[in-house]
Amino acid sequence: MDGRVVVVGGGPGGVLLTYLLARGGVAVTLLEARHDFARRFRGDTLAPGVLEYLDDLGLAGDLLAEVPHRRSDMFRWHTPEKTYELVDYRGASRRFPFYALIPQARFLPWLAARAEAYGAQVRLGARFSSFLSAADGRVTGVEYTVEATTHRLDAALVVGADGRSSKVRAAAGIEATELGASLDLLWFAVERHDDDPAYSGLDLFARPGGTIALLDQGAGEWQVGWSIPAGSYASVREAGVGPLVDAVAAVLPWLAPRLRAALSAVTDLTLLPVRIMTVDSWTRPGLVLIGDAAHVVSPVGGNGINLALADAAELANQLVGPLRAGSSAAAVDEAAGRLESVRRPGVEAEQRRQVRTEQAAAQRNAAGVVGPPTVLRVLTAIPGFSRLAARRSGVTVPAPVPVIAVG
Structure with a gap:
């Protein structure tokens, strides 16, 4: 059995897993369909627990020193x-x-x-096509294309980390079920000026019928997001950008002129349909799913990226020992299967909370109620509640096993 792991999908979970396996001495190849990592209006918020994990690996200090960002407390x-x-x-x-x-x-x-520095192979513009399989149906690798040329790559394990519309998941016949979502998001970015008002970087502004999000990632721009009822994009497009800009003008009047100058049509916006989805299983023999390929969570709250990173950390811990030891296919499958047993309960609890939050938000929006639910208004008046909420909403990332920690 080839001891290589093939990771399909260069999002946060896939890239971190590639790094961790390579650091742990495992042969790993990352296949990313795009020709770069340019992703906009995706989860970009690294939680305190994730930063602590990266710090344990000796990464956080360099990351925060070398990559422009914004810190939101x-x-x-x-x-x-x-x-x-x-x-x-x-x-x-x-x-x-x-x-x-x-x-x-x-x-x-x-x-x-940094993954490549440990020996990982990172192949951009590499599109997953299909699985290679053994006579018993176990996945033993992948076929992929680069500029219309087909390549084959054997693997001890294939990891589907290719997002909510996962081609790997579809090829494996793994069924996805929507748990319900009531909102969609529209995103646009405008230039940030040095004399703009100071905000936390994670701000919501109430308006009748929905909210406006204002994010600052330290990239010299504001990201502006409008929540709209799920499935209402066609009617929003028909109405044009005027009502959207007017909504911003009502809560952020200093930003509206920039939007009017830069935004000419609703088609200039990026639509992010909010989905909350579960799958029947995260695994098949020779295959495991992580991140949005395994469990789509709402972008509201920004924890999708952190859950994917936690998946990667747990899976690397489970795999590195058996793969380094040259264990049997059955042992590798058993190790991969432990990911789901460890991670699924917490992920599903988060999804249930999100479904309740989405439904409540849709009801408030339909009724024209602005601002947070009454219970949150009351709780935030209690000294210490907001700090308690931060601790309870945190994402826990398992500590790296020694072979990964030492690198």
Whole structure:
């Protein structure tokens, strides 16, 4: 059996897994369909627990020193009457009491380069086509194309890390089930000026019928997001950009002129349909799914990237021993299968919370209620609640096993 792992998909989970396996002495190849890692309006918020994990690997200091980013220690919800401090990250970690907002277009190539330094092969423009299989049906590798040329690559294990619309998942016949989502998001970016008002970097602004998100990733621009009812994009497109810009003008009047100058049509916006999905199984013999390929979570809250990174950390811990030892295919499958048993319960609990949050938000929007739910308004008035919320909402990442920790 070839001891190589093939990771399909160069998102956060796939790139971190590639790095960890290579650091642990495992042969690994990453296949990414795009020709670069340029991804916009994706999850870019690294949680305090993730930063602690990267610090344990000796990465966090260099990452924060070398890659432009924004540090946000507060998640705020602004209404015309009051600003609610929903989550205060200053007590979430002694080392990293903040979320780091880092564009994936900068984080991913930075990490991929370090994976290559450990011997990982990173192949861009490599599109997954199909599986190679043994007589018993076990996946034993992949076929992929680069500039219309087909390549074959044997593997001890294939990892599907290719996102919510995973081709790997579809090829494996793994069924995905939508758990329900009531909102979609529209995104646009405009230039940030040095004299712009100061915000936390993670801010929501209430408006009738929805919210406007304002994110700052330290990239010299504001990301502006509008929540709209799920499936309503066609009617929004028909109405044009005017109502969207007017909504911003009502809560962020200083930003509206820039939007009017830069935004000419709804088609200039990036639509991110909010989906919350589960799958029947994360594994097949010779195959395992991680991140959005295994469990799509809502972008609201920004934890999709952190859950994917936690998947990668857990899977690397499970795999590195058997793969380094040249264990049997059955032993590798058993190790990969432990990922689901360890990670699925927590992920599904998060998904259930998100479904409830999405449904409640849709009901408030339909009723024209602005701002957070009444219960949050009450709780945020309790001293210490926002810091407690940060600790309870944190993503736990398992410590690296010694062979990975030592590198």
